[in-house]
Amino acid sequence: MKTLVIGGTGTVGKEVVMELLKEGKALRVLTTSKEKAKSQPAGVEAVVGNTGDPESLQKAFLDIDRLFMVNAHTQTEVEQAMNAVAAAKNAGVKKIVYQSIHRAHEFQTIPHVKSKVLLENAIKDSGVNYTFVCPNNFYQNDFMFHEAITKYGVYPQPIGNIGLSRNDVRDIAEVAVKALFTSDLDGLSIPIVGPDALTGNDIANILTGVLDYRVQYAGNDLVSWAAQTKQFVPEWMVEDWRIMYGEFQKRGLIATDAEVALLTDVLGRPPRNYVDFLKENKSLFQGVPTVAES
Secondary structure, X not given: OEEEEEOOOOHHHHHHHHHHHHOOOOEEEXXXXXXXXXXXXXXXXXXXXXXXXXXXXXXXXXXXXXXXXXXXXXXXXXXXXXXXXXXXXXXXXXXXXXXXXXXXXXXXXXXXXXXXXXXXXXXXXXXXXXXXXXXXXXXXXXXXXXXXXHHHOEXXXXXXXOOEOOEOHHHHHHHHHHHHHOOXXXXXXXXXXXXXXXXXXXXXXXXXXHHOOOOEEOOOOHHHHHHHHOOOOOHXXXXXXXXXXXXXXXXXXXXXXXXXXXXXXXXXXXOOOXXXXXXXXXXXXXXXXXXXXX
16 A cells, blocks of 8 residues: 655655655655656656546545645645545545644634635544644745845845744654654644744844855835735735735744644654754855845
């Protein structure tokens, strides 16, 4: 029997795939792209299909007894994920590990977070054994801001002045694989968080210290942020994110000591920190900002 990874070509899914391979597990990745199917690492079986097409899921779930699922942020996310949950139940899958969001139940004013709560409830109602891995904001998101950081010396993610307990996606993968192959985490929601609460200014200061050039936080103006982001991202998604960042600016999303301790226990070590993440990836952020520093 095998583990199916839905979302296995994305930021988190790739790390889950690599963790499964490291553990010597048989796995299959569902992808909508023939090109991505062909480019999977050795040891990975790929099947082309779509969670929006229930018929294509029958082949994907053949001989599958475990499922890791992370859904793309789309306007049909709930419908697609519900199809996958139904297919998993019909196939006799024994365990679903689903990526939700840290404290999702407290942030349901954010559309894509509310979707996660709906899907958590659907998985519970399915009767299939489950674990929810619930990450905060990813360190790896900063790769998307490469140009702003390296060319302009600006950190643009408007997370505010209260703080987020940002996390490394590799910690998600380690917890996910443990949840898939042991009963230790059955029925639990595991917060995937970092050891430090980081504000926008904290991140800019850390970037400055590690990268050896000055990086400034772009600030909390969500109107300007939205206008700029709409040039690259669909308007519905920008509005969703605007609500999210507004909540972060008002409330933050800081892990409790108990949440950090739980994750530390599950990992068998402290969660990865942001400084070490940057040091590991320093070569990817080399640049000389072209905008005059003030």
